[in-house]
Amino acid sequence: MPVPEVPYDELFEAHFWGMVRLAQLLGADDPEDVAQDAFVRLHRRRRLLRDPNAALAYLRSSVCNASRSRLRHLRMARRRHAQLADAPTVSGTPETAAVDHEDVAELLRAVDALPHRQREVLVLRYWLELTERETADALGIAVGTVKAHASRAIAALGKQLKDSP
Amino acid sequence: MIDIEGRLKEAFDARAATVRPGPNPAAENRYRVHRATRRRRAAMACAAAAAVIAVTVPMAVSGGLPDSHVATNRAADALVKKSGDPADFTGAPAPFEIPTSASGRLTPVALSPDGSFLGRIGQQLWALGPRSIAKEAGVPQKLFSAVAATSRISATTLATTGFGITPRARVFLQRGLGASASLTCSVTPPATTGMAGGVDGIDPTRPVWLDGDHLVYAEPNGGATRLLISCDRASFGQQTGEGGATWFDKAHAIPVALADPTLFYLDSTNLTTLNQVDVNALPPGSGTRHVLDRRFLPAKASDVGRTWVAGATKRTFAWVDGDSLNIVDRTAREPWTPKTIRPIPKMSGTGQLTVGDHVIAYTVTNARGRVGSFIYNMRSGKRITWPGRVYAAGDWLLWQDGGTAKIAKVR
Numbered sequence: 001m002p003v004p005e006v007p008y009d010e011l012f013e014a015h016f017w018g019m020v021r022l023a024q025l026l027g028a029d030d031p032e033d034v035a036q037d038a039f040v041r042l043h044r045r046r047r048l049l050r051d052p053n054a055a056l057a058y059l060r061s062s063v064c065n066a067s068r069s070r071l072r073h074l075r076m077a078r079r080r081h082a083q084l085a086d087a088p089t090v091s092g093t094p095e096t097a098a099v100d101h102e103d104v105a106e107l108l109r110a111v112d113a114l115p116h117r118q119r120e121v122l123v124l125r126y127w128l129e130l131t132e133r134e135t136a137d138a139l140g141i142a143v144g145t146v147k148a149h150a151s152r153a154i155a156a157l158g159k160q161l162k163d164s165p
Numbered sequence: 166m167i168d169i170e171g172r173l174k175e176a177f178d179a180r181a182a183t184v185r186p187g188p189n190p191a192a193e194n195r196y197r198v199h200r201a202t203r204r205r206r207a208a209m210a211c212a213a214a215a216a217v218i219a220v221t222v223p224m225a226v227s228g229g230l231p232d233s234h235v236a237t238n239r240a241a242d243a244l245v246k247k248s249g250d251p252a253d254f255t256g257a258p259a260p261f262e263i264p265t266s267a268s269g270r271l272t273p274v275a276l277s278p279d280g281s282f283l284g285r286i287g288q289q290l291w292a293l294g295p296r297s298i299a300k301e302a303g304v305p306q307k308l309f310s311a312v313a314a315t316s317r318i319s320a321t322t323l324a325t326t327g328f329g330i331t332p333r334a335r336v337f338l339q340r341g342l343g344a345s346a347s348l349t350c351s352v353t354p355p356a357t358t359g360m361a362g363g364v365d366g367i368d369p370t371r372p373v374w375l376d377g378d379h380l381v382y383a384e385p386n387g388g389a390t391r392l393l394i395s396c397d398r399a400s401f402g403q404q405t406g407e408g409g410a411t412w413f414d415k416a417h418a419i420p421v422a423l424a425d426p427t428l429f430y431l432d433s434t435n436l437t438t439l440n441q442v443d444v445n446a447l448p449p450g451s452g453t454r455h456v457l458d459r460r461f462l463p464a465k466a467s468d469v470g471r472t473w474v475a476g477a478t479k480r481t482f483a484w485v486d487g488d489s490l491n492i493v494d495r496t497a498r499e500p501w502t503p504k505t506i507r508p509i510p511k512m513s514g515t516g517q518l519t520v521g522d523h524v525i526a527y528t529v530t531n532a533r534g535r536v537g538s539f540i541y542n543m544r545s546g547k548r549i550t551w552p553g554r555v556y557a558a559g560d561w562l563l564w565q566d567g568g569t570a571k572i573a574k575v576r
Contacts, residue, residue, distance in 0.1 A: 009191070016190055021181040032190065033532050040197045044205075107169070107176045126170065127177035157169050 006052040012039055015056065019063050025123045026067035027112065029074050038062035060124070060138045068116055110160040118153035121146055188468050193513045193531075243552030244512040244529055244537025251555055251564040254524055254542050256576025263293065263570040270568045275328035276519065278559030283330050283337070284570060292335060329375030336375045372470065372517075377425025379444050419469055421484070424477035427457070436466040439482075460501045463491070476518035476525070481543070483520050485509065485527050490541055492525065510550055512537045521557030523575050526564075528554050536565070542575075 016035055023031035038059050042048065048055045111119055117139070124135040125146075136143045252260050263271050263284070271284040271291065284291050327338030371383040418440075422429040426445045432438060441458040464486060466473045475484035483492045488511050491503040514531030528538040538555040540562075541548055553565030563572045 012191060012194055016194075017184065017186055021184045024184050025177055025180060030532060031184065036190070036194055036197055039194055040201050043198045044201070101179075103172075104176045104179050107172055108180055111173075111176070122173060123177060126173040127181070129174075154169055161169070 006055070008043055008046065011042075011052065011055055015059060019059055022060065022123070022128070023063050023067050025127060026064060026071075026120060027116070028063075028067040028070045030070070031067075034063055034066045034070065037066060057134070057137060060128070061140070064120055064124075064138055068120070071116055106161065107157070110157050113160070114153055114156060117141075118149045118156070121149040122153050125150055188471060196511075196513050244514065244531060244535050245510045245539070245550040245552055247550065247552055249540075249547070249549035249551070251540060251549060251551060251562055251566075252571070252573065253547070253549065254540070254575050255562055255573035258573075260571040260573035262566075263572065271570050273554055273556060273563050273565065273570045275330045276556035276558040276561060276563045276572075277330040277332055278521075278561070279332045280559070280561045280572065280574075281330060281332070282556070282563050282572065283328050283335060292330070327373060329373060329380070331375055331377060334375060334378070334380070336373060336380060338373060372420075374420055374423035374428075376423045379423060379425050379428075381420050381423055381428060383420075421469065421475040422477040422482065424479055424482075427477070429475060429477055429482065431466055431469060436469075437462050437464075460493075463503065463505075471515050474516040474518045474527070476520040478520050478522065480522070481520050481525075483518060483525050485516055485518055487511070490525065490527065490539070492541075492543065506541055506548070509539045509548075510537065512539075519555075519557045521562065521575060522560050524557040524562055526555040526557040526562070528556070530554075538564070 016039065019035035019038060020031045023034040028034045041062055042055060042058055045058065048058050111122060114122070120139055121135060124130045124138055125132070130138065132143050132146045136146045139146070263273075273282055273284045275283040282293055284293060329336040374381040419431040419433055420428060421431055421439075426443050428442045428444050430440050430442070432440060439460045439462055441460075443457050462484075466484075466486070468487075472487050473484065475482065477483070477495075480494065480496055481492060482495055483490065485491075488509055489505050489507040490509050491505050493501055493503045509527065512529035512531070514529045514535070516527060516529045519526045519528075523542060523544050525541045525543065526538055527540075528536060530536050536552070536554050538551040538553060539548065540551060540555055540557075551564065553567075555562070555564040557563075557575075560575045561572060562575050563570065
């Protein structure tokens with residue numbers, strides 16, 4: 001049965017802030033900008049809007065690619081300009097009380113330290129709760145590679161948290 | 166055994182919850198879609214024209230004609246197209262172009278009514294003024310080497326107007342860890358007891374206001390809006406009740422402009438009313454407001470600090486409300502009747518309004534660092550849109566022109 005077409009504005013309204021949160025979790029320095037650009041690219045490919053599932057998959061993929069690119073650029077810029085401050089993490093607000101819990105913060109720090117591909121797999125599998133197939137499609141890699149990255153990431157996190165005081 | 170997989174969802178949810186929805190992303194998206202469409206069509210038109218030329222004039226190119234020069238169009242990165250030139254508002258002498266240094270180009274960030282101004286060169290903050298321009302051949306006086314506050318790490322930071330300069334004082338905001346920032350204010354010549362102190366605990370999402378001897382800033386997380394009577398060491402950074410520091414209850418007062426000694430603020434419970442306070446009449450440490458005057462705004466202020474911004478001098482109070490610029494002559498006897506200039510370019514981002522004796526400049530910076538300005542001459546009624554920062558104060562105008570900065574007196 002064909003899926004009814006969803007107007008672009010409705011897609012934006014429904015999914016923009018979710019994409020911003022995804023970009024934030026993937027480490028983008030300007031998650032709103034990443035999400036905005038992803039939607040602009042989607043707008044150009046309006047035929048995808050006929051299938052909202054395809055549109056959503058496209059947005060996720062776009063956000064993942066852009067966040068990875070931003071992270072790479074940020075790391076290169078930091079190497080060149082050692083005085084640049086680290087991107088601040090939001091704190092001191094009611095919503096961040098949970099993040100300020102030390103065990104949660106410790107786990108997030110460990111995730112931040114993972115290679116970006118492993119981090120992406122964890123975010124898509126455990127936060128968005130995508131299947132291995134959906135994660136593979138979003139990242140443009142094989143299902144076996146998703147499994148391998150997930151396994152290595154969990155092992156690395158386990159070691160990091162076990163070793164920390 | 167640590168159940169990491171079980172904890173990841175909770176940890177990611179906690180971090181995702183730190184994303185705070187901002188105002189009207191749909192409007193920003195419509196603007197971006199429109200811009201992308203326009204660029205694509207322009208690119209296609211150029212490609213088509215180039216294809217025609219390539220087909221019809223191959224011999225001319227090989228015959229040694231000079232290559233066509235495609236100038237870098239900085240306006241393509243701006244929020245508005247150029248329409249007019251700020252120099253059109255200025256008189257003799259000709260605009261002075263600030264020399265760039267080996268460290269990079271200067272980005273102006275604040276202008277004083279006496280023509281002195283602050284500018285960033287890389288990570289350094291510099292102070293310049295007519296005196297240094299005249300006598301030192303434009304060599305700027307280095308003010309601080311510390312990292313200047315403005316950063317495009319986040320939209321929150323861009324909402325901060327973190328710089329101020331008056332004939333005697335300079336102020337700048339420095340981001341700290343997380344959402345905190347510190348404020349440093351100095352006076353010149355230095356007070357006999359020493360130079361400025363810093364104040365921690367500034368809300369970096371709110372502007373700071375500096376005029377005359379008064380400095381206004383807001384504390385983060387629901388703290389008070391503080392007003393310092395003087396920027397010198399004697400009272401700067403003083404706590405509640407000491408040395409002339411006083412404050413407003415932040416729950417109600419949103420400062421929007423300062424024209425010493427009048428502070429303009431909105432009441433967050435009533436955004437249709439503009440309040441004015443004589444800061445000299447405020448008893449220190451009490452939080453008491455002595456409202457001089459209340460004026461009704463033609464429309465409720467919304468998105469204050471972004472698309473609703475204000476500025477004032479002793480003679481003028483002005484505000485931008487989305488696509489209109491509203492100007493009030495504060496010295497007029499008749500009831501407060503704003504003059505409305507509409508439409509002004511709709512620019513999505515964080516706005517700043519600076520008011521001079523005869524010129525008003527409205528500059529918007531978006532999340533990607535793109536800038537656009539609308540300039541209005543109150544005497545001639547002439548309007549200019551400019552793809553760069555513009556500041557007006559006293560009878561001076563300061564603006565970015567491509568990779569340089571220029572300053573001149575308004576005629």
